[in-house]
Each structure stands twice: as structure tokens, then as C-alpha cells.
Amino acid sequence: MAGRLKAPTGRYGGKSAAERQAERRRRFLDAALQLFGDTPGYRSTTVAALSEAAGLSTRQFYEGFSTLEDVLTALHLEVNDWAEAAVVTAVAGAERLPLAERAAVIFRAYAANVTSDPRRIRITFVEIIGVSPRLEEQRLARRARWIDLICAEAQRAAERGEAAPRDYRLAATAFIGSVNGLLHDWSAGWVDATLDDVVDELVRQLLGILRPVGWSPSEEGDPPG
Structure with a gap:
């Protein structure tokens, strides 16, 4: 089915799904500050590159964002x-x-x-x-x-x-x-x-x-x- 992937629910490792999602969002934003704000810049960054810099998967990217x-x-x-x-x-x-x-x-x-x-x-x-x-x-x-x-x-x-x-x-x-x-x-x-x-x-x-x-x-x- 098309559309944004749904994030998992429930607690894992002592953290709620919302807490885990907030942590992942923070990691994506921190990685974006580096890639967009330095090298290679926003227009030359891919979802795969951002996910790798954040230490997360592209699937996790699409759980929180639709596009770069x-x-x-x-x-x-x-x-x-x-x-x-x-x-x-x-x-x-x-x-x-x-x-x-x-x-x-x-x-x-x-x-x-x-x-x-x-x-x-x-x-x-x-x-x-x-x-x-x-x-x-x-x-x-x-x-x-x-x-x-x-x-x-x-x-x-x-x-x-x-x-x-x-x-x-x-x-x-x-x-x-x-x-x-x-x-x-x-x-x-x-x-x-x-x-x-x-x-x-x-x-x-x-x-x-x-x-x-x-x-x-x-x-x-x-x-x-």
C-alpha cells in the first residue's frame, strides 16, 4: 500500500514508541545539519546518505518524513x-x-x-x-x-x-x-x-x-x- 510507513507501537528497551521516534528524528536532524549545512549540501544529499549518516535505515526515515x-x-x-x-x-x-x-x-x-x-x-x-x-x-x-x-x-x-x-x-x-x-x-x-x-x-x-x-x-x- 502506498504512503508513509507506520512506526511501530509499544515499549521496547524501556522506551515508548513515541520516545524512540523522537530519538530517531533527532538523529536525522543532526545528520542533516552536517550534510545540508556542510558537505555535500541539501541538493546533493540522498535519503540513503542521510540515513547512513544518522546510523538508521531508509525505512526508519520514511517512518518520520516523507521527503528530504x-x-x-x-x-x-x-x-x-x-x-x-x-x-x-x-x-x-x-x-x-x-x-x-x-x-x-x-x-x-x-x-x-x-x-x-x-x-x-x-x-x-x-x-x-x-x-x-x-x-x-x-x-x-x-x-x-x-x-x-x-x-x-x-x-x-x-x-x-x-x-x-x-x-x-x-x-x-x-x-x-x-x-x-x-x-x-x-x-x-x-x-x-x-x-x-x-x-x-x-x-x-x-x-x-x-x-x-x-x-x-x-x-x-x-x-x-
């Missing part, structure tokens, strides 16, 4: 989730800092996370491009979440008198392109700078957007003590 694109889809979401979690934590910890320091803390957290493993950058900025309409929609949806985060922080800064009050969506969309492009180029060795230099440049760009020429922060612009 499903694996790339899950991996792309996971890599973005890791970065988002790092940024959310940084935002909470930098709540009481002045705007420039707050932005630096947030961008250092993001940059440190996405550049901690070059394979993550390749998954996010290279392998995901042009695969399918489905993945392009997912890529744009995840980028929209980053844009929403920047807009929310800009709005909070404006409410505190730290930034000019305006609609920041267009500027945030342009800025996130700069962030992605600069971090990708730095990771690829095309930018002769330290990661701190890259973050400092991104912070300067963001402050230039939030505080245009001719606008000054209000005296009440400091975060609440």
Missing part, C-alpha cells in the same frame, strides 16, 4: 528557533539598559547564536533558497517574525522617548536584509572584521534608523529604573 524537503523544513525552523530564543532572552535581560547598550546586547546574542556554527548560517541563508514555493513561504514567514521583533523594540524605544515615533516596518525590512547579508558574508570570510566589529556596525545602522538626523532623544528617554 521535510527534513530541511524542520531544520530551518529549528535553527531559527534557537536564534529567536537567544534574542528573547537577551531582550529580557537588557530591559533596563539605554537604547544603544540594549541594541548591542541583543545583536551580540543573535550574532553569537547564528555564527556559533557555520552550518546554521548555510541552512538559513543558502540551502533554503529556491528549493520550493513551500520553503520560500516559510523563509519569508520566519523573516517576518524578525521584522516584527525589530518593530516591537523600535516602538518601545519610541514610547520611552529614545527613538523617533514612526512606522518602522519598511525600515526594519531593509535592516534585516543588512543583518542577514553581513553575517553571511562575514561567516564566508568575505568581510575582514571581527564579529564585534560586525555587531557594532549593525548597531550603528539601527541607531541611525531610530534616531534620524535632526531628531534628539527626550530627557525622559531613559528606561524605567
Whole structure:
């Protein structure tokens, strides 16, 4: 009968079927991070090669996934989730800092996370491009979440008198392109700078957007003590 193979049920080796399936899924994703994010890349990886790298069978692959694109889809979401979690934590910890320091803390957290493993950058900025309409929609949806985060922080800064009050969506969309492009180029060795230099440049760009020429922060612009 056509269709995805059914996974076995019941306990084995002290683990439930769901636990065993979750472990296998983790092994496939870890193997995909290596093969998709390094050599040979997503387009040159086969189900057999991924299964071998995971130490599992192709039958076990089809118990959890239908296609390699499903694996790339899950991996792309996971890599973005890791970065988002790092940024959310940084935002909470930098709540009481002045705007420039707050932005630096947030961008250092993001940059440190996405550049901690070059394979993550390749998954996010290279392998995901042009695969399918489905993945392009997912890529744009995840980028929209980053844009929403920047807009929310800009709005909070404006409410505190730290930034000019305006609609920041267009500027945030342009800025996130700069962030992605600069971090990708730095990771690829095309930018002769330290990661701190890259973050400092991104912070300067963001402050230039939030505080245009001719606008000054209000005296009440400091975060609440």
C-alpha cells in the first residue's frame, strides 16, 4: 500500500514508541545539519546518505518524513528557533539598559547564536533558497517574525522617548536584509572584521534608523529604573 510507513507501537528497551521516534528524528536532524549545512549540501544529499549518516535505515526515515524537503523544513525552523530564543532572552535581560547598550546586547546574542556554527548560517541563508514555493513561504514567514521583533523594540524605544515615533516596518525590512547579508558574508570570510566589529556596525545602522538626523532623544528617554 502506498504512503508513509507506520512506526511501530509499544515499549521496547524501556522506551515508548513515541520516545524512540523522537530519538530517531533527532538523529536525522543532526545528520542533516552536517550534510545540508556542510558537505555535500541539501541538493546533493540522498535519503540513503542521510540515513547512513544518522546510523538508521531508509525505512526508519520514511517512518518520520516523507521527503528530504521535510527534513530541511524542520531544520530551518529549528535553527531559527534557537536564534529567536537567544534574542528573547537577551531582550529580557537588557530591559533596563539605554537604547544603544540594549541594541548591542541583543545583536551580540543573535550574532553569537547564528555564527556559533557555520552550518546554521548555510541552512538559513543558502540551502533554503529556491528549493520550493513551500520553503520560500516559510523563509519569508520566519523573516517576518524578525521584522516584527525589530518593530516591537523600535516602538518601545519610541514610547520611552529614545527613538523617533514612526512606522518602522519598511525600515526594519531593509535592516534585516543588512543583518542577514553581513553575517553571511562575514561567516564566508568575505568581510575582514571581527564579529564585534560586525555587531557594532549593525548597531550603528539601527541607531541611525531610530534616531534620524535632526531628531534628539527626550530627557525622559531613559528606561524605567
